Amino acid sequence: MQQYILRRLIQMVFVLFLFSMVVFTVLRLVPGDPVAAQLGLEASPEAYDQLRQEMGLDRPIYVQYMVWLGEVAQGDFGTSWRSRQTAISLIQRRFPATIWLTAAAIGIGLAISVPLGIISGVRPRSLLAHFATFFSLVGIALPSFWLGLMLLLTLAVSLRWLPPSGYISPFVDPVMGLKFLAMPAVTLGIGLAAPLTRFIRSGMLDVMNADYIRTARAKGLVGRLIVLRHALKNAMLSVVTIFGVLLGSLLGGSIITESVFNWPGIGTLLLQAIQQRDYGIVQGVVLFISLIFMTVNLLVDLTYAYLDPRIRFQ
Amino acid sequence: MTKSTNLFNSLSNTAISRRQLLKAGAGSIGALTWLSLAGCQPVAPGVAPSTAVDAPAATAPSKLTIGYDGDIIKLDPGIQQTGNDWPAAALVYNRLVEYDNTMMDPVPSLAESWQVSDDGLTYTFQLRQGVKFHSGREVTAEDVAYTFTRNYEIGPKGRFVGYMLVVDTFKATGTHEFVIHLKQQDVTFFPNLAVMSASIVDKETIADVETHPIGSGPYEFVEWVPGERVVYRKFKDYWNQEQLAQWPDEIVTIPIPEIQTRIANLQSGQVDIATNIPPEFFDQITSDTNLQLLGQEITASYLCLIFSNERPPFQDNKLLRQAISHAIDKEAILQNVFFGSGETQCNLIPSTHWAYSELNCPARDLDEARRLLAESGFDTATQITFRTFTGQEFGVPVAEIIQANLAEIGLDVEIEPLEWAFYVEDAWVKRNFEMTLAWYTREIDPDGLFSSVLRKEQGNNPMRYFNQDVEDLFDQAKTIEDRDERRKLYEEIMNIAILDDTALVKLKTMEIKWAANKKVEGFALLPKGYPNFFDWQWVG
Amino acid sequence: MSTSLSADLRRENLQSEGWTTRSFSFIKDVLRNRLAAIGVLIVGGLLLVALFAPWLSPFDPNMQFASDARQPPSSQYFFGTDTIGRDNFSRILYGTRVSLMVGLASMAFAATLGVTTGLVAGYYGGWIDTVLMRTMDALLAFPAVLLAIFIIAVLGPSLLNAILAVGIVYTPTFARLIRASALSIREKEYLESARSIGLSDGQIMRRVILLNSLSPIVVQFSLGVGYAILIEAGLSFLGLGVQPPTPAWGSMLGYGRNYMSIAPWLTAFPGMAIFVTVLGFNFVGDGLREALDPRMRRI
16 A cells, blocks of 8 residues: 555656646747846836846746756745746635635535535436436536627626625635635536536446445345435446546636636636736746645545555556 | 547437427527527616615715726836736825826826926926825925936836937935936926826835835735725825715726626626726616616727738838728728727827817718729739737627628738737737737827827837828927917828828727716716726715 | 347448448437437537638628627627627638537547557557657646637737647547557457468558547547637637637627626537537447447437
C-alpha cells in the first residue's frame, strides 16, 4: 500500500511539473503582454520599456522559469504585478467563494440525483423514474450558462426575488449569503445532478439485475431494507467512482457559472488574470487548481485501492 | 479495468424512456423560456426596493460609497495610470491648484495666489500657510519642489513630465513661495498644474506611498483591500474646514466591474454612486425614482475612425478616406450602439466648448461617396482590414455598422476583433493597422484636446499623420490668449486635417455618465469623466 | 464481457449477410428507439438548416436595419432584432453552421488523433503505452473548459482554433476507449491468427482492432458532438470563440446578456437552439449505443 501511495505521489509531482512548464510557456505565447494591458493607449514607448524591465519580462524565458520555480519552492506562487498582492493571498481571498459555490452545488446535485437515481433504478417503470430520465436528458443538453441567464432573467430581473449578483460569506450573513448563493448554486448543481442521476440509475439497474438479488427476490426474501441498503451502498460507490471526473466538469462549469453571476471566486480571478496578462496570478491559480484536482483524485484512488486490492497491483 | 473504462461502460447502461416524457420536457423548457420572456418588461418605474439609509437632511452623512467599474492600480500619484486611481489622488492629496467644473480655470488650493510675469514665462505662487500633511507636518514650498523633482525622476513611467514639457526650471524661493519658469509662452500650461500626477507628496513618508500614502488632502487613506474596497476618512486638520463640514466622514470605493451588479448595488442602496453607466442602461436609471443620472456638461472624450498613413490603402489616398467619411452612417451608430448619447458633428471640439465653431461637415451621401471612391482609383477588389477591440462593448458593433456602410459603396471590409491587451500592443503601440477605432479622452483645452492626435509622431497619432501647416497653426495657437483668435486657428486646423486631409473621421463625442442615489446632490463630473471632488456640496 | 444470447445470435446471423442488409437492419434497430428517432429528425433538420440557411433565412444575417433595432419578436422579425438591427431568426439559422461545423469537425479531429494514439499505445504496450497514456491522463486531468480557454488564449479566438481546442480536449476520451479495446483484443485469438497470416502491425491495428472497436467509437463520436457544441458555446459566450460578425449561438448569448432587461429575446432563442441541438445529438448517440451493444438494453 505504501509503495502505491509513493508511486502515485511521484507521478503527481511529475505531472505538476510538466503542467507548470507548459502553463508558463503557453502564457508567454499568448499575444499581448501585461505591460500593454496595464498602461493602455496613452503611455509612451519609454514607459513600456521601463515597465517591462521592471517586471523582468525582457529576460530569456528559461531564466524567468527558473526564477519562478525558485519562488514556488519557497511557497511563493507568484505575485500580481497589478496589486502587488501575492497569488496566494488573492487565492485565499477568492477561494471561499468558490468553495461555497462548489459545496452548495454538490449538495444540491446529490440531493437531487441520489434519490432520483436510486428510485428510478429500483422502480424503473414508475413515473418518478421517467421524470428522472427526462430530467437527466434535459439537464445534460442544457447549456449551464443559459440556465443561469434564464434564472437571472426570471428571478432577479423580472420578479426581483433574488439579487442579481454579489457575494457575502454565509458565515458572516446567513440570509443574504444564501440569497446570493441560491442561483449560482442551483445552476451548477443541476448541471451536476443531470449526469449523476443517470449514472446512479444505471448502477442501480446493474445491482438490481445482479444474480444474487434476482435469486433472493425469486425466493421472496428481499425486503425493502435489503434493497435500500444495497441501493445506497451502490449509489455511493457510483458517486465515488466518478467523483474525479465530476470534479473536472465541476471546476470547468464553475468558471462559466462564476462568469455569468459575477461570483468572486477562483474562476473569475483566472479569467480576469488571463485578460490582463497577469502571468503571476494565472500561473499561481492554475498550479493551485491542478494541485487540488490531483489531490482529490489521489484521495479517491486511494480509497478505491483500499477497498479493492486488485487495483493496487496494476 | 481502469476507473474510467468502468465509467464508460456504466454510463452506457442507461435505458431510454418514453415519448411522453419528451413532450412534457419540451413543454417545460418552452414554459421556462416563455415565462422569462413574458416576465420581462422594461423595469416599471418606482419599483426599486427602498434603501435602508435614512440620513437626516442638512447634516453630512457618515459614509459615501462609490461603486467603481474597476479596482485601483497604484496608490502612487506619480505613477497612477488609470481613471480608477483618481479618488486615491484627489482625496488624499492637494495640488497647487485644483480643477473647477470646466477644468479650464483652476481654483486656488495649496497655492493661495499667484502672479504671472508680463512675458508669460514666470509663474510665482504664494502657498497657503498652516496646511498640514496627515502626518502633522506643515507643507512648505520645499515639498512642492521635492514633488516636482521626484516626478521628473519617475520620468515617462508617470504622466507628469508629459504635462510639463514647457517647464524650464522650478524652485522653492521661500518657505511659502514657489516659482516656475517656462521655456516659452504657453497658454495651455497653467491648468496642467491641477493634474493628479502633480499631487504634492510628503518626502518623509514617501517610502510607504504604495501602502499608506500621506498627503495634505481632505481625506486620509485608511486601507486598500485589493478587489474589495478602498477606505478614506476625513482629515480633521484639513485647511478648508468650511468645505470639509459638508462632506461625509468616510468615503469608500468598491470595485464592481460587472455593470448589472453595480447597478443592482446602487438600486439596493449598497452603494450611493455607480460609475460609468453604459448607454443601454440609461433608461433603467432614469425610470427609477430614487436614482439620477449624472453627466458632464462638456466632454473631453470622443470616438474616431482612424486611418494609417504608413501603409496602403490609406497612405496618400485622400480621396479614399473622404469617400469613407461620406459613407458612414453616424446616426445609426449614435442611436443603436450608444442609445443617442453624444453628438456626431465632425469638429473634434464639442459644441458646448468655447473653442467650437461649426464646420461644413459632410453629410451621409452614398452617391458622393461612390464618386470619390471611383476618383480615388482604389481597386475595390482589395480587402481592407478593420481592426477593433473587444472588452469595450461598442468595439465590435460600431465596426459592424461601418462594415455594412462601406459594403454599400462596394468596399470589402474584414473585421478583426482583438482582445484589448493584444490590441493595445499590436495595433496601437506597434501601429499594425489599416483602419481602426480610437477612443480618446484628452484634456479640455483645445490644444490638449487633440494636438497629440494630429501632430507629428505624438503618442496619440499612430496614424502618423503629418501636415506642416497644421503644425504651425498648433504652435501659434498655444501662444495666443484671446479665445476668439484661438478659435479661428483651431477651425482652420479642423478644415485642413479633418475635412480636407480626412486624417480621421470623428464618429461621435463620448459622454460619460454615472448614476447616483438622489440623496447625492451637487455631484458633478468633470469633462474627462472624473468626479469633481473639489467643488462639491453633498446635500444629505 | 458477457453478452445476451439472442443478441449474439443476431449479430452472427448478420455477419454472414451483405453489408447493405446489415446497414438496413442496423438503422432499423436504431429507429426502434423512439427518442433516437426524434434525435435523428432533429439532427437531420439541423443539417438541412445548415445547408440551406441562405434560402431559409428571410434576411441576410448581417444586414442591418438600423431603424428597426431592438425590436421584439414580430411577424416580420420572427425572433426579434438585435441591437444594431439584424434579424435574430436569420442569425440563429446561420448559427447552425458554426455549431455543426465545430461539433463535427472537432469530433473528427479528436477521433482521429485519439484513436491513433490509443491504437498505438494499446498495441505496442510497454513504455510507449506509458508515455502516451500518461499524457492523455494529464490532459484528462485538466478541467476541460480551462484547457480550452488556455488553448484559445494562445492561438487566438477563431472558428478553427475553437475546433482545435475542443478536439484536443476530447482526444483522451477516444484514446482511452480504443486502448481499452485494444488491450482486451490483444488477449483474444484474433491477434494470433492475424499475425500467423502475416499481417503487418499497421494492418492488424487497422483491420482487427479498429474494426472491432467501431461501435464504441461511433457512439462516443455522436455523444461528443453535443459536448463539443456546449463547450464551443461556452467559449463563444466568454468571447473566445468564433469572432463577429459571423453569427454563433454562444456569442449571441454572450452579447445579448448585456441587454437582458431590454431585449430578452436575444438570449432566449440562441439558448434554445443550443439546447435542442445538443439534445438531438444526445438522443442519436444513445440510440446508437442501444443498437450497437444489445447487452446494454434496458427497459
